[in-house]
Amino acid sequence: MFTGIVEELGAVKKIAHKAGLTLLEISAQEALIDTKIGDSIAVNGVCLSVVAIGNNSVSFEVMATTSSNTNLGLLRIGQAVNLERSLKLGDRVSGHFVSGHIDCLGLVRRKGLRNGSIEFEISVPLVFVRYCLPKGSISLDGISLTIANVSANMIKVCIIPHTLKNTTLNLKGPSDKLNIEFDILAKKNPS
Numbered sequence: 001m002f003t004g005i006v007e008e009l010g011a012v013k014k015i016a017h018k019a020g021l022t023l024l025e026i027s028a029q030e031a032l033i034d035t036k037i038g039d040s041i042a043v044n045g046v047c048l049s050v051v052a053i054g055n056n057s058v059s060f061e062v063m064a065t066t067s068s069n070t071n072l073g074l075l076r077i078g079q080a081v082n083l084e085r086s087l088k089l090g091d092r093v094s095g096h097f098v099s100g101h102i103d104c105l106g107l108v109r110r111k112g113l114r115n116g117s118i119e120f121e122i123s124v125p126l127v128f129v130r131y132c133l134p135k136g137s138i139s140l141d142g143i144s145l146t147i148a149n150v151s152a153n154m155i156k157v158c159i160i161p162h163t164l165k166n167t168t169l170n171l172k173g174p175s176d177k178l179n180i181e182f183d184i185l186a187k188k189n190p191s
Contacts, residue, residue, distance in 0.1 A: 002042045004095035004137075004144025006082040006167045007031055010043075012075050013057055022062040024048075024072070029056060031083040040086040040100065044168070045142030045179045046070050047086075047100025070102045071141070071177045080168050082142045095144025096137040102179045103187075104128050106140065109154065111173050117158040119148070120169070122178060126153050131182035139181040143167050 007030045014025035024043070031041055032053065039050045041058065046066060052059035067073030075081070086100075087093070110121040122140070124132060132138070132150045139145070143163065149156040164170045172178065 001087045002045075002047070002084050002098040002100055002142070003087060003091075003093050004045075004098045004139045004142060005084065006143055007084050009080045009166070009168065010058075010083045012077055012079045012081065014059075015075065015077065020064050022064075022067055022073075023051075023059060024062050024075070025052075025054070025057050025059045026081060026083070027056055028058045028083055031085055032056070032058060033085075035085060042082070042084045042086070042098070042100045042142045044071060044081050045098065045100065045139050045181055046072055046102055069105075070179050071105060072179075074177065080171060082168050084142055096139075097184055098139045098142070098144065098181055099184065100142075101181065103131070103182050104180050105177045106155075106180045108172055108174050108176045108178065114158065117160055118164055118169070119156055119158050120172075121154055121156050122180075124153050124155055124180065128180070128182065129153050131186045133183075133186055136186055137183040139183075140178045141168055141172075142179065143169065 010026040010028045016023040048060040106122040145157045
C-alpha cells in the first residue's frame with residue numbers, strides 16, 4: 001500500500017528487454033533508505049518489486065502486461081518518474097490509500113493556469129467514469145489528487161505549485177498518458 005505522496009523524482013538510467021520482461025533501472029536516493037531486495041516501490045504509481053540495488057539506483061523487472069497497460073512501457077532513458085516507498089504500519093497517511101494496481105491510462109487533453117494553480121483536463125475510458133467523483137480521490141502517475149470536476153469522460157484536477165514542482169506533472173502536457181488508479185472506496189461503491 002502507498003499514499004500517493006511522491007517521495008522523490010527518479011530518472012530512468014537503463015531499460016533492457018529480456019525474455020518477456022523489461023529490466024528498469026532508476027536513479028534514486030530517498031527511495032533507497034531502508035530499502036531491500038523484494039520491497040515494493042511505486043514507480044509512476046505502479047507497484048514494483050525491487051530486484052537489485054546499486055549505487056544510487058534501484059532496479060525492477062517489469063512484466064510485458066504491465067509495460068503495455070501502463071505508461072512504464074513508454075519510458076525513455078533520462079525520463080523522470082515519481083517514486084514512493086510502500087507504507088509501514090504506523091506511518092501517517094497524508095494522501096489516500098493507493099494499491100499500486102493501475103486501472104487504466106488517461107490522456108491529458110489540456111493543461112492551463114487557473115486561479116493560481118495548474119488545471120489538467122484528462123480523458124478517462126467511459127467504463128471507468130463511474131469511479132470518478134467530484135471531490136473524490138484519484139491517483140495520477142502515483143500522485144494522490146482530488147477530482148475537481150467530472151463531465152462526460154473528462155475529469156479536471158487542480159495542481160498546487162508545490163505538487164507541480166515535486167512531481168512529474170510539471171513535465172506533462174497534452175497527449176501525455178497518465179497511469180490512473182481510482183480510489184479504492186469509489187470502486188467498492190461506484191455511483
